[in-house]
Amino acid sequence: MGPDSAPGPAVPWQKVLWEHQPFPDNYVDERFLEELRRNVGIRQYQYWAVVKEAGFVGQQLSCVAIFITLWLYMEQGLLPPELLLLTSLVCALLGYGLHQALKSQVESSCEPRTYMADLQSASIFLSFTFGFSPVLKTLTESVSTDTVYAMSAVMLLAHLVAFPYAQPSPPGSLSLNAALFASVCLASRLPGALHTFTMLSCALLVFALWPCLLKRLRANAPRQFTGVCVGVCLGGVGGLGSQSPAGAVLLALALGGVTLLCPLLLVRLQRHKDNIHGPWDEAEIHEDISRFLQ
Numbered sequence: 001m002g003p004d005s006a007p008g009p010a011v012p013w014q015k016v017l018w019e020h021q022p023f024p025d026n027y028v029d030e031r032f033l034e035e036l037r038r039n040v041g042i043r044q045y046q047y048w049a050v051v052k053e054a055g056f057v058g059q060q061l062s063c064v065a066i067f068i069t070l071w072l073y074m075e076q077g078l079l080p081p082e083l084l085l086l087t088s089l090v091c092a093l094l095g096y097g098l099h100q101a102l103k104s105q106v107e108s109s110c111e112p113r114t115y116m117a118d119l120q121s122a123s124i125f126l127s128f129t130f131g132f133s134p135v136l137k138t139l140t141e142s143v144s145t146d147t148v149y150a151m152s153a154v155m156l157l158a159h160l161v162a163f164p165y166a167q168p169s170p171p172g173s174l175s176l177n178a179a180l181f182a183s184v185c186l187a188s189r190l191p192g193a194l195h196t197f198t199m200l201s202c203a204l205l206v207f208a209l210w211p212c213l214l215k216r217l218r219a220n221a222p223r224q225f226t227g228v229c230v231g232v233c234l235g236g237v238g239g240l241g242s243q244s245p246a247g248a249v250l251l252a253l254a255l256g257g258v259t260l261l262c263p264l265l266l267v268r269l270q271r272h273k274d275n276i277h278g279p280w281d282e283a284e285i286h287e288d289i290s291r292f293l294q
Helices: 049-076 081-103 105-110 116-135 143-164 173-187 193-220 223-245 245-272 287-293
Strands: none
Touching: 049 081, 049 105, 049 143, 049 173, 049 193, 049 223, 049 245, 081 193, 116 173, 116 193, 116 223, 143 173, 223 245
């Protein structure tokens, strides 16, 4: 809406509503556009900084690929469940030690949990999982294999979509439940109850505990965080390539698109933003006024 081209009365126009003025309702003078502001508060992104943040998305995609690779090895009988269970236990102990070592002073004062409380929680989960493994093994016997695989794929996709990448610790309930549901479906197709218990324990390590460690690593050791993300991505592509070269190629293309192409598009499209702000915007209640109204 531009200034009115017709000559106005001698009385100066004021931008007020409580006084009667000899002007039309839609009248504005030449000072109206002086308050025009463009791109107020627009954040300028750096390409490599965005790539670094996108690495979290890529490594989570690779974690799903690693979990599927482990399941394929166990389903084919190439990976004994005892070996995977022992490896998961060692990785959990090392990860817990690293998680405690990266704890800052502020986090130490705010977290009242002790080592015995963590050990008790882990023992309860492992005991219940081991006790219910025979039940979980026969949970999907009446369901066709194709349906189980389809449900697992949908749930893993839901896990990736709903995962809270900005605040991954603790993982979101929707993403974690979807991942565990897919894990139960896949574990029920393994040969024995020990295989099921091992697969569910591995799922807890990959989908629940690993994001907590990675979040603390990103906050307290950003350089090491980048290297870990690259290593997980390479591990996911390499592991999937040992079972399906075509799947490894698709994963590599997806990782390249998520971590390299999408940040480039974000940075390039920033220059085309043209947000305007001015006196036509809705009024905002500031903090001092809100306190007065209370």
